[in-house]
Amino acid sequence: MDLRLEVTEQDGVAVLGVHGEVDVSTAPRLRQQLVEMATSGHDRVVVDLEAVDFLDSTGLGVLVSGLKRFRTVGGDLLLVCTQRRILKVFEITGLTKVFSMHDSVAAAVAAASST
């Protein structure tokens, strides 16, 4: 029941690795991290959800808020997500149509670099 966040960079694109559970208790830390990345000059961010064990609507809300923040300045927030249990949450809410979703960090970074 913990959340670990790890920021790396690949080909000039910031990659935020999310590990653990994102719920009403831990989502504020994810929100804060995304805000810090936006205010520190990153305009394209890849959020890697492959190590996420649990994601609820609070976590979704934070990701949507982050997406809007980056797109407002002409950037983007791209997701890496292949886990069925996590993908299902995006599918139920229709958010697969809103986010740019990818099977790997490399694919997401390539997509971020091409825009």
Added chain:
Amino acid sequence: MTSPVEFDVPARVEYVGLLRMLVSSLVADRRRVDDEQLDDLRLAISEACTVVVDNAAAQDARLVVSCREEPDALVLDVHDGGGTALPSTSGDLGLPDPERLDEDDALPLELIRALVDDVSKVSEDGIDRIRLRVKCARVGAD
């Protein structure tokens, strides 16, 4: 789990994960559910607990989850012990347009609806409860 089991913790966000784990462990032990059903239940319980915590009015409010078994279903009530009016679970809530979704949009109830067989708001003994019903057989049932 032939008699109801009740978990009662402070209505604070840091306890939602604990309840999610306790309830899903109990269900996995007592009911015949596959991994996807269990994942759905974990999320539904978490969403219901989030609604209760978000709406808890009193400083000393509780977060209570009671689990009751029926032959072909599990019934889970989530409430704060009284004093809080919970949002309605009826009507055409629908999911917000994802393109217009805001962080503050209330998704939990809509998500719960998609994850369990039935969700309703029930008022009993002056307490508003979110009631979830999940169809599943008992372990050992034919």
